[in-house]
Amino acid sequence: MTDQDETGEAITILLVEDDAPTCWRLQDALTKAGYEVRTAGTLGEARSGLAAGAPRVLLTDLRLPDGHGVELIRETRQRFPNTEIMVISALGDEESVISAITVGATGYLLKDAFPTDIATTVRDLVAGHSPISASIARFIVRRTQNSAEPPPGPALNTAKLTPREIDILWGIAKGFSYAEIAGHLGLSRQTVPGHIKNIYRKLEVHTRSEAVFEAVQQGLIKL
Amino acid sequence: MSEIAAKAVTTRQKQRLARIVPYLLLQALIVIASLLGLRLLEPRDPDDFAVSEFSLREAGTTRPVTLPDFTASRYSLADPPLYSGSFVFRADGAGTTWSVFLPRFSNGVEVAINGVTILDSRRDPTANRPDRNTPEIAMIPASLLRKGSNDISVRLFVWGPLRGFLDTVYVGPDAALRPAFETRTLLFVTLPVVFSAWQSILAVILAIMWLMRRHEPVYGVLAAAMVLGVVQAFITPPVPPAASSRLVGVLLSSAPIESALIVASAVLFLGWRWPRYGVLLFVPGLIVIAGGLIAGPPLPRILFLLLGIPTVGFCLVLMAGIAAYAVFRRQDVASFALGCAATVVLTCWVHDILSVFEIMPNERTFVSRLSYSALLIAIGAGLTWRFARALNQVDSFAGQLVARVREAEERLKASFAREEARARAAALANERTRLMRDLHDGLGGQLISIVALSERGHEGATITDAARAALKDLRLVIDSMDDIGGDLMLALGSWRERAVMQLRPHDIALDWRVATPQGLPLHPELRPWHVIQIVRILDEAVTNAVKHADARHITVTVETRNDGQGPYGAISVADDGRGFALGEDGEAAGASQTARGVRNMRSRARRCGAVLELSTDESGTRVRLQLPQIFPDSDAAGG
Numbered sequence: 001m002t003d004q005d006e007t008g009e010a011i012t013i014l015l016v017e018d019d020a021p022t023c024w025r026l027q028d029a030l031t032k033a034g035y036e037v038r039t040a041g042t043l044g045e046a047r048s049g050l051a052a053g054a055p056r057v058l059l060t061d062l063r064l065p066d067g068h069g070v071e072l073i074r075e076t077r078q079r080f081p082n083t084e085i086m087v088i089s090a091l092g093d094e095e096s097v098i099s100a101i102t103v104g105a106t107g108y109l110l111k112d113a114f115p116t117d118i119a120t121t122v123r124d125l126v127a128g129h130s131p132i133s134a135s136i137a138r139f140i141v142r143r144t145q146n147s148a149e150p151p152p153g154p155a156l157n158t159a160k161l162t163p164r165e166i167d168i169l170w171g172i173a174k175g176f177s178y179a180e181i182a183g184h185l186g187l188s189r190q191t192v193p194g195h196i197k198n199i200y201r202k203l204e205v206h207t208r209s210e211a212v213f214e215a216v217q218q219g220l221i222k223l
Numbered sequence: 224m225s226e227i228a229a230k231a232v233t234t235r236q237k238q239r240l241a242r243i244v245p246y247l248l249l250q251a252l253i254v255i256a257s258l259l260g261l262r263l264l265e266p267r268d269p270d271d272f273a274v275s276e277f278s279l280r281e282a283g284t285t286r287p288v289t290l291p292d293f294t295a296s297r298y299s300l301a302d303p304p305l306y307s308g309s310f311v312f313r314a315d316g317a318g319t320t321w322s323v324f325l326p327r328f329s330n331g332v333e334v335a336i337n338g339v340t341i342l343d344s345r346r347d348p349t350a351n352r353p354d355r356n357t358p359e360i361a362m363i364p365a366s367l368l369r370k371g372s373n374d375i376s377v378r379l380f381v382w383g384p385l386r387g388f389l390d391t392v393y394v395g396p397d398a399a400l401r402p403a404f405e406t407r408t409l410l411f412v413t414l415p416v417v418f419s420a421w422q423s424i425l426a427v428i429l430a431i432m433w434l435m436r437r438h439e440p441v442y443g444v445l446a447a448a449m450v451l452g453v454v455q456a457f458i459t460p461p462v463p464p465a466a467s468s469r470l471v472g473v474l475l476s477s478a479p480i481e482s483a484l485i486v487a488s489a490v491l492f493l494g495w496r497w498p499r500y501g502v503l504l505f506v507p508g509l510i511v512i513a514g515g516l517i518a519g520p521p522l523p524r525i526l527f528l529l530l531g532i533p534t535v536g537f538c539l540v541l542m543a544g545i546a547a548y549a550v551f552r553r554q555d556v557a558s559f560a561l562g563c564a565a566t567v568v569l570t571c572w573v574h575d576i577l578s579v580f581e582i583m584p585n586e587r588t589f590v591s592r593l594s595y596s597a598l599l600i601a602i603g604a605g606l607t608w609r610f611a612r613a614l615n616q617v618d619s620f621a622g623q624l625v626a627r628v629r630e631a632e633e634r635l636k637a638s639f640a641r642e643e644a645r646a647r648a649a650a651l652a653n654e655r656t657r658l659m660r661d662l663h664d665g666l667g668g669q670l671i672s673i674v675a676l677s678e679r680g681h682e683g684a685t686i687t688d689a690a691r692a693a694l695k696d697l698r699l700v701i702d703s704m705d706d707i708g709g710d711l712m713l714a715l716g717s718w719r720e721r722a723v724m725q726l727r728p729h730d731i732a733l734d735w736r737v738a739t740p741q742g743l744p745l746h747p748e749l750r751p752w753h754v755i756q757i758v759r760i761l762d763e764a765v766t767n768a769v770k771h772a773d774a775r776h777i778t779v780t781v782e783t784r785n786d787g788q789g790p791y792g793a794i795s796v797a798d799d800g801r802g803f804a805l806g807e808d809g810e811a812a813g814a815s816q817t818a819r820g821v822r823n824m825r826s827r828a829r830r831c832g833a834v835l836e837l838s839t840d841e842s843g844t845r846v847r848l849q850l851p852q853i854f855p856d857s858d859a860a861g862g
Contacts, residue, residue: 093701112690113724114724133717134720138707138713172716180735
């Protein structure tokens with residue numbers, strides 16, 4: 001069985017991960033699920049991989065031997081707007097995931113996820129669903145509450161979020177399922193993932209100058 | 224006494240001496256200045272128009288006299304001494320008005336020109352007071368005057384005990400006499416009224432001061448003295464032989480009481496205790512009043528002369544002494560002013576006494592009453608000085624207070640900051656200890672078991688499970704450190720995700736039910752270590768269901784309950800597995816790992832004040848965790 005996108009071609013994935021066993025594991029899980037996987041161990045390799053052609057999905061670790069994954073995500077988002085970008089995280093810590101989201105990532109994957117979950121997550125992402133965890137939802141929602149002292153971590157432009165989207169984030173943070181949230185808010189179950197994708201897009205920094213500013217703010221770039 | 228102390232005393236004595244000598248010299252200067260001032264202030268009369276050659280008919284005999292003249296002392300107003308004389312009227316054709324001017328007389332006069340009375344001083348109340356040197360002027364109707372020699376007669380009414388006195392009489396053009404009269408009126412009539420008005424204002428101020436500050440009797444005493452002075456000045460004296468109220472007459476001789484009151488207030492003002500025998504100072508005044516009330520005139524006047532005036536003098540001497548002593552001891556402005564004023568008044572008093580006994584040849588002008596204003600000025604100055612000084616003290620005190628409060632605030636702030644830093648450090652250390660223990664119990668053990676497994680060459684499932692458990696534990700610890708603002712639901716949200724991930728490979732469904740809309744009550748006191756305990760209990764329940772019960776469904780119910788004693792949260796984990804055997808004591812029997820798990824759950828629940836209920840049978844196991852209304856601050860169960 002081979003996963004295919006609407007055009008009928010096999011879904012290509014560029015996997016950027018410097019730790020070889022982890023890389024093998026993820027590659028195995030994705031290949032088994034029918035994806036076409038290319039791998040890169042460094043930022044440089046990933047760039048040449050991208051030069052060869054836009055993958056459907058970019059899966060990248062953040063800490064790479066020759067640079068930060070955030071740079072790769074930003075470049076990819078600018079050059080290939082149709083590529084889905086996902087961060088690979090060891091612990092799913094909010095700060096690195098959110099940093100990635102602000103430059104264009106729309107999902108994240110835990111390195112220790114079960115093989116089936118890995119495949120499912122990528123499939124959902126291609127289908128337009130962004131995964132979000134309770135702790136990340138909590139992190140975003142907390143940024144929408146104006147506090148006198150800005151909390152540590154990446155700056156987020158949460159002002160663009162609608163009350164409905166914030167309600168959805170609250171529901172996720174408190175452990176409700178999409179169906180429960182849809183029920184509480186009187187939405188159709190199918191619209192919740194779309195809202196979450198929207199939230200991701202809204203958090204993304206759009207202009208180049210904003211990106212640089214944000215990057216400086218986050219200490220990703222030193223001027 | 225040591226030599227040094229003796230030396231110090233001598234030095235102090237020398238210093239005081241050095242202070243008192245200039246003061247006494249200054250007082251001497253003031254006496255000289257006062258006498259010179261009196262001489263300079265003596266009004267000048269128009270001597271061109273003096274009529275001083277008179278014949279006096281007194282007690283049936285007639286003799287020629289030259290004015291000014293003293294008559295014999297007499298107490299009856301019948302048959303008063305009669306002075307008869309003549310003056311020459313020169314008509315200048317311009318119709319100039321002529322007047323009779325009497326600069327000084329005691330006690331009353333009736334002036335007749337050519338047998339017609341033109342002036343009776345008894346109709347002028349102030350003129351009847353011997354202490355006021357009231358002058359009189361009367362215009363002579365033109366019809367009465369004859370060209371050439373005219374007769375003038377003056378009847379002098381004397382009411383003792385002092386001898387009657389008649390100063391030179393002036394007859395001449397009104398325009399020539401009136402300036403002298405005006406000067407005398409200004410000095411001896413208007414000025415005393417001004418002083419009395421001033422004294423009444425002082426009385427009001429002092430009375431208010433006393434009313435507002437009852438604990439300072441000095442103001443009350445001084446106010447009483449001032450009131451007495453004002454009453455004395457403004458009450459119209461009765462004219463003998465008019466038999467008016469005796470008390471009014473007596474009040475006129477209230478000077479000894481007034482002076483005694485002033486001495487008392489000076490003593491109080493300087494902060495000394497009023498001695499008990501000080502009451503004696505009031506006795507002469509009281510005797511005068513009593514005598515007046517009992518016998519009526521002329522007794523009070525005699526008593527006043529014998530007792531009152533010496534008392535006034537004695538009081539003045541006392542004042543001067545007190546002031547000098549105060550200057551000697553404290554050298555402040557108030558006592559200095561008081562001393563100088565007392566000297567002035569004393570000088571004038573001596574002057575008056577000398578004049579009464581006709582030792583000092585003058586026109587019997589009494590100046591004590593006038594000079595009394597010096598004392599009033601001193602009192603006013605002293606009070607104002609004291610008031611200003613008190614204000615300054617209040618200001619500086621307020622300034623000191625502000626500075627001190629600021630200092631205290633700073634200290635408080637510093638200590639608060641220190642305390643806060645200390646508390647923060649302590650809290651951090653506590654958290655660290657708990658975290659260490661937690662990592663030691665969970666992650667540490669799991670990593671060690673991974674090491675052991677891999678050393679024995681194990682592969683696959685067991686190592687994977689241990690590593691997964693370690694990762695899960697790490698996530699749990701990291702997650703529980705997050706600030707969830709007391710909303711346990713947020714921690715449960717993350718836990719649900721992990722549990723679902725854990726259960727998926729085992730094909731167990733997690734049924735998540737939030738029975739109440741708000742889920743769980745908010746707990747502002749919730750700390751990370753509480754969260755860790757609760758989440759571990761839930762983990763343990765799920766792990767048991769997975770490993771031993773062979774369950775297909777796990778139902779987690781989250782709700783807020785209220786049994787009438789306030790809301791509390793309850794979380795239950797129920798599975799549809801086959802359960803396990805519970806021992807007699809409600810502890811798990813059989814499989815040792817399950818037993819340990821249950822023991823762990825119970826101890827964790829105890830630590831955070833929660834109640835754990837466990838029921839198990841062949842249809843499944845149900846773990847119910849009843850949360851406390853308030854989570855304990857310290858780790859109650861220890862360990």
